[in-house]
Amino acid sequence: MARGSAGSAASRVFIALLAVGVATALLTAGLLLLEGQRAGRAEAERVTQAVAQTLADSPAVHAALAAGDRAAATAALQPMAEEIMAGARVDFVTIMDADGIRITHRDPAEIGAHYLGTIPATPVPLTEESTGTLGPSLRTIVPVQSAGEVIGWVSVGVTVDTVAAALVPRLLAALGIGAALVAMGILGAILARRATRRVAGDLPAGAIRDTLASAESMRTLGEALRAQTHEHGNRLHTAVALIELGRTAEAVELLSASAQQSQTLVDHVAARTDGDPTVGALLLGKTAQAAERGVELIVDIAPDAPRSLLPPIDQVALVGNLIDNAVDAAAAGSEPRWARLTIAPAGGDVVVEVADSGAGVPDALRRRVFEHGFSTKPAGAEGRGVGLALARAVVEEVGGSLALRDGSPTTFRVVLPTEGS
CATH class of the missing domain: 3.30.565.10 (Histidine kinase-like ATPase, C-terminal domain)
Structure with missing residues (x-):
């Protein structure tokens, strides 16, 4: 009398290989999504750091802030900030004076108000996730210095929604790879079941x-x-x-x-x-x-x-x-x-x-x-x-x-x- 659980050996091989294939596909897709999320966040941080540091080193920014006239600084720097926001894949460029009062902002109505993010106690760059007038965002703030003194700050940020939207292509790619792996797993399981059935027929394991x-x-x-x-x-x-x-x-x-x-x-x-x-x-x-x-x-x-x-x-x-x-x-x-x-x-x-x-x-x-x-x-x-x-x-x-x-x-x-x- 044959012993063992019900079901032919070929069916058990098919189920086992199919389970392995699906598990592998899910694991691979999950890892790709995690890596995509990490890479997307890292890319956003690099962009904000690069743009903020470039503006902090800009002679135009130095000259406008050193003059001490906020209205004149806004008139000179707001068009520059809007141009950068349009072409550098960032959601806001906020330039402020040494006291944290906004000189530029994505929403002109917010100019003259105090910056909502963290201003470092020492003049060093800082990258953080914070919530401002545009909602949660990844932002980098860099000091603008002249003769060793802080004359202002530059903050450049990308909203969390923008970072999430950048993940959509990676998500689609991960899902496509996962679906391909599932299809390959199903095909392999079918071939293995046929090969097993040729040898063992429908005999139980x-x-x-x-x-x-x-x-x-x-x-x-x-x-x-x-x-x-x-x-x-x-x-x-x-x-x-x-x-x-x-x-x-x-x-x-x-x-x-x-x-x-x-x-x-x-x-x-x-x-x-x-x-x-x-x-x-x-x-x-x-x-x-x-x-x-x-x-x-x-x-x-x-x-x-x-x-x-x-x-x-x-x-x-x-x-x-x-x-x-x-x-x-x-x-x-x-x-x-x-x-x-x-x-x-x-x-x-x-x-x-x-x-x-x-x-x-x-x-x-x-x-x-x-x-x-x-x-x-x-x-x-x-x-x-x-x-x-x-x-x-x-x-x-x-x-x-x-x-x-x-x-x-x-x-x-x-x-x-x-x-x-």
Whole structure:
């Protein structure tokens, strides 16, 4: 029976990729808007600072303010201010005397009134956001100095509404990019769904996982039985040769030892009340497979170890992968080369541990051993980068856990619930 939530794997891939695409589009559009707002404000500040400083350094402004005649100064500077407001993309240019009385203003009726913004206590430029007669604005005020004394001030500003209006093109661009990313995400999700459907049809994700587990189980069981058949074939050939040489007693002893070894392992597995013949066949083959590579496979199964909730096909995938990894590690190490499988009860659960005499897993890689596609083994080998990830998946499906224990020897510990837990 297929496990997993409802819905085909292709649909789940489509939904996941679509969600990622939409999230990416929204995040990108949001970042573009924030950057546009920051850039728009920074540009407004630069413009007001540049225009204000230029006017403060203007000889005409200096001459008009130094004369001390406000009416004459207004007559000379108001046309200049209006021309700058029309051509410099600023909303107001206010020139005032040293006391803050307006000489120029966007609204001529406000000329002669006191400036509403902040006048610095020391003659230094100041950029701020303040509210005046035109509403909230970004403004820069710069002192006009003559012979080291302040003779007036120049304030240039851009209203907040103007800054916001300048964001409209950036907003449209951000929305366009976001829409394009959403469209690309939808297209990618559709293509991925089609590709998944060609491979998996409308099967649920759980059924695909089960298929992978079944294939992995058949692979490891097939390899084990092949090794067992090969070992028995070698022994039979040897026994036939001994008989042909007239050494019948040695032939009988060889065959008896072989039968006794296999029978001991069968009895070990069968001694469990809930012994699984599929796992027993797997262990017979894995023992022969390990022996081919010079590794001793030690099996220790407690007679009272209960049956776990894993179905036989998943038990083969789990135990087979763990033993394969242990034998690989032991075979690459130094003498003595061994791998050990232990199955024992623990409370209401059953614990499966597989240890080996190999060099161990480097600390830097311990967290990655269960990742899909990760392997410390040569690329291209069968099942590489899939076994441990698949083993953990089938274990967690029934509420169990699979972990790599700390310390030496390298030990993978599996805790599986049982019907009584």
